[in-house]
Amino acid sequence: xxxxxxxxxxxxxxxxxxxxxxxxxxxxxxxxxxxxxxxxxxxxxxxxxxxxxxxxxxxxxxxxxxxxxxxxxxxxxxxxxxxxxxxxxxxxxxxxxxxxxxxxxxxxxxxxxxxxxxxxxxxxxxxxxxxxxxxxxxxxxxxxxxxxxxxxxxxxxxxxxxxxxxxxxxxxxxxxxxxxxxxxxxxxxxxxxxxxxxxxxxxxxxxxxxxxxxxxxxxxxxxxxxxxxxxxxxxxxxxxxxxxxxxxxxxxxxxxxxxxxxxxxxxxxxxxxxxxxxxxxxxxxxxxxxxxxxxxxxxxxxxxxxxxxxxxxxxxxxxxxxxxxxxxxxxxxxxxxxxxxxxxxxxxxxxxxxxxxxxxxxxxxxxxxxxxxxxxxxx
Amino acid sequence: xxxxxxxxxxxxxxxxxxxxxxxxxxxxxxxxxxxxxxxxxxxxxxxxxxxxxxxxxxxxxxxxxxxxxxxxxxxxxxxxxxxxxxxxxxxxxxxxxxxxxxxxxxxxxxxxxxxxxxxxxxxxxxxxxxxxxxxxxxxxxxxxxxxxxxxxxxxxxxxxxxxxxxxxxxxxxxxxxxxxxxxxxxxxxxxxxxxxxxxxxxxxxxxxxxxxxxxxxxxxxxxxxxxxxxxxxxxxxxxxxxxxxxxxxxxxxxxxxxxxxxxxxxxxxxxxxxxxxxxxxxxxxxxxxxxxxxxxxxxxxxxxxxxxxxxxxxxxxxxxxxxxxxxx
Numbered sequence: 001x002x003x004x005x006x007x008x009x010x011x012x013x014x015x016x017x018x019x020x021x022x023x024x025x026x027x028x029x030x031x032x033x034x035x036x037x038x039x040x041x042x043x044x045x046x047x048x049x050x051x052x053x054x055x056x057x058x059x060x061x062x063x064x065x066x067x068x069x070x071x072x073x074x075x076x077x078x079x080x081x082x083x084x085x086x087x088x089x090x091x092x093x094x095x096x097x098x099x100x101x102x103x104x105x106x107x108x109x110x111x112x113x114x115x116x117x118x119x120x121x122x123x124x125x126x127x128x129x130x131x132x133x134x135x136x137x138x139x140x141x142x143x144x145x146x147x148x149x150x151x152x153x154x155x156x157x158x159x160x161x162x163x164x165x166x167x168x169x170x171x172x173x174x175x176x177x178x179x180x181x182x183x184x185x186x187x188x189x190x191x192x193x194x195x196x197x198x199x200x201x202x203x204x205x206x207x208x209x210x211x212x213x214x215x216x217x218x219x220x221x222x223x224x225x226x227x228x229x230x231x232x233x234x235x236x237x238x239x240x241x242x243x244x245x246x247x248x249x250x251x252x253x254x255x256x257x258x259x260x261x262x263x264x265x266x267x268x269x270x271x272x273x274x275x276x277x278x279x280x281x282x283x284x285x286x287x288x289x290x291x292x293x294x295x296x297x298x299x300x301x302x303x304x305x306x307x308x309x310x311x312x313x314x315x316x317x318x319x320x321x322x323x324x325x326x327x328x329x330x331x332x333x334x335x336x337x338x339x340x341x342x343x344x345x346x347x348x349x350x351x352x353x354x355x356x357x358x359x360x361x362x363x364x365x366x367x368x369x370x371x372x373x374x375x376x377x378x379x
Numbered sequence: 380x381x382x383x384x385x386x387x388x389x390x391x392x393x394x395x396x397x398x399x400x401x402x403x404x405x406x407x408x409x410x411x412x413x414x415x416x417x418x419x420x421x422x423x424x425x426x427x428x429x430x431x432x433x434x435x436x437x438x439x440x441x442x443x444x445x446x447x448x449x450x451x452x453x454x455x456x457x458x459x460x461x462x463x464x465x466x467x468x469x470x471x472x473x474x475x476x477x478x479x480x481x482x483x484x485x486x487x488x489x490x491x492x493x494x495x496x497x498x499x500x501x502x503x504x505x506x507x508x509x510x511x512x513x514x515x516x517x518x519x520x521x522x523x524x525x526x527x528x529x530x531x532x533x534x535x536x537x538x539x540x541x542x543x544x545x546x547x548x549x550x551x552x553x554x555x556x557x558x559x560x561x562x563x564x565x566x567x568x569x570x571x572x573x574x575x576x577x578x579x580x581x582x583x584x585x586x587x588x589x590x591x592x593x594x595x596x597x598x599x600x601x602x603x604x605x606x607x608x609x610x611x612x613x614x615x616x617x618x619x620x621x622x623x624x625x626x627x628x629x630x631x632x633x634x635x636x637x638x639x640x641x642x643x644x645x646x647x648x649x650x651x652x653x654x655x656x657x658x659x660x661x662x663x664x665x666x667x668x669x670x671x672x673x674x675x676x677x678x679x680x681x682x683x684x685x686x687x688x689x690x691x692x693x694x695x696x697x698x699x700x701x702x703x704x705x706x707x
Contacts, residue, residue: 220645
């Protein structure tokens with residue numbers, strides 16, 4: 001048994017070796033990335049979240065800003081799939097209807113599950129929306145069969161707005177702030193880190209001191225002061241842009257350090273020296289020869305910078321200095337949970353916090369996996 | 380030699396602090412209008428009106444009609460002698476308002492740092508020595524969640540648990556009867572009883588990253604030949620690990636003062652707002668929101684200076700404790 005299996009294995013590894021020998025760097029990186037189970041799962045999670053941000057109008061069953069007087073603080077409803085009617089069993093998604101009860105003495109509203117079912121269907125009709133501003137449609141991923149009824153997977157907030165829809169819309173803003181912020185830090189980090197590592201000497205000293213300075217500042221007081229100077233009357237997109245800018249001011253330092261270290265190490269590598277001796281211009285040496293071999297490291301650092309920005313935006317909005325309400329982000333949603341009375345009455349207001357934790361964890365694992373995979377020749 | 384290094388580092392502080400003061404000043408200058416317009420608006424709310432002479436007088440005193448560098452110079456030169464200006468909202472000198480709160484902030488940050496070390500050290504060592512054991516996995520998982528959970532969310536969840544399951548409000552740093560009392564041992568004891576919650580909230584993420592660092596560093600050291608040598612000579616496993624590799628792996632603990640402190644001070648601001656602690660955070664937020672600029676500026680400046688000083692301390696300690704770190 002062992003005698004037959006050994007050559008088989010060696011043939012396989014032989015093939016593998018041949019594959020490895022001719023594989024591109026990206027191929028190698030991908031193979032070594034796939035070995036990290038957690039990172040691969042995180043890639044799916046992050047992908048799903050960006051999918052949600054692209055299609056949030058379609059995924060959200062309701063308009064996130066529309067108050068519903070009749071469902072204030074309604075608790076979450078579970079989706080059930082197995083429907084038993086008159087002894088026959090079918091698979092059909094439904095939720096139980098909640099009845100509103102007002103305590104006659106305290107006038108407090110509470111909800112009680114009734115036996116009535118609200119049937120749901122895929123691609124059903126809900127409130128009208130504009131799909132990417134292109135065309136109007138009523139089709140939602142999940143909708144009640146009777147358009148007059150509503151269901152609340154994550155419960156409802158103090159105005160009876162559907163938390164599930166709000167979290168979905170919040171995903172769009174929170175996740176994209178991370179991306180846009182990272183794009184800004186990318187430019188700053190590569191520019192300053194590259195200058196620092198490429199020229200060395202006095203430029204390096206100055207930029208290193210600058211990075212140390214930025215790192216030594218306590219970020220939140222500075223952000224607060226910056227954000228407080230924004231007029232709250234600004235339109236949402238303007239707020240969004242400025243908040244992103246503020247948030248990205250920390251992200252670049254780490255990237256700058258990575259780029260600098262790599263540039264310093266690579267400056268005297270044979271291929272760079274060869275290019276320079278060939279009379280290639282400095283810009284071309286940097287962009288054509290040095291930066292491409294950094295790409296994977298840069299992508300890894302960027303991935304690790306995104307969660308910092310998501311956390312930053314969440315913190316600022318939570319304090320009321322970031323995005324302002326009609327805008328919906330996870331931080332804005334969590335602001336509703338600031339009040340201990342409202343969360344003890346409606347603990348489902350914490351759900352956006354769960355979204356933050358999942359996103360940050362996923363980005364961290366993804367970034368760790370990418371960092372390990374970024375150097376496929378390393379091990 | 381070492382004194383020269385310390386002197387040099389202290390000397391480096393001057394441009395850093397100078398830069399910090401410029402940043403703080405620019406930040407408080409950023410909002411539209413100046414202190415005086417805000418002040419007059421404040422007075423207007425309570426139907427007080429300033430006559431033109433007083434306005435001109437104030438304007439001149441704060442140098443508001445002069446270019447911005449003159450204003451900065453006036454601000455900083457008064458600041459050096461300890462005059463932080465007036466708080467418009469509280470109608471009190473800023474220095475009366477900030478010191479007690481800064482003291483509590485410092486106390487909270489220091490307690491959190493100690494907590495972070497006390498927790499991260501044994502867990503980090505354990506995770507490295509018993510790599511891939513159940514305990515290691517648990518520590519790693521908790522560590523990751525600790526990093527991913529924003530401070531304020533953790534604070535909210537603990538408050539929620541406190542209110543719903545224990546029926547007590549866990550916010551604040553003092554019981555009501557001590558809030559305005561003079562300092563005494565009983566008050567200090569009361570502070571201790573309240574301090575643990577913000578310390579845990581604040582310390583979790585720093586603890587989590589320290590555990591990861593400690594584990595990674597110790598793992599690098601554990602495979603080195605000197606460890607084998609010591610083991611071959613018959614040293615007990617506990618002393619062996621404590622005496623050599625742990626000491627080498629300890630460096631980042633010291634250098635963390637530098638980066639943990641900015642994070643702590645930052646985190647303390649948000650956490651304090653959620654838990655309504657009488658530290659710098661809530662007052663600063665209020666000052667920023669009401670554009671009480673001297674007060675806000677004093678806080679931004681003091682908090683930033685705190686972290687810059689922390690960086691200095693950690694650099695000096697590192698050189699003192701590790702002869703391999705070159706001081707030039």
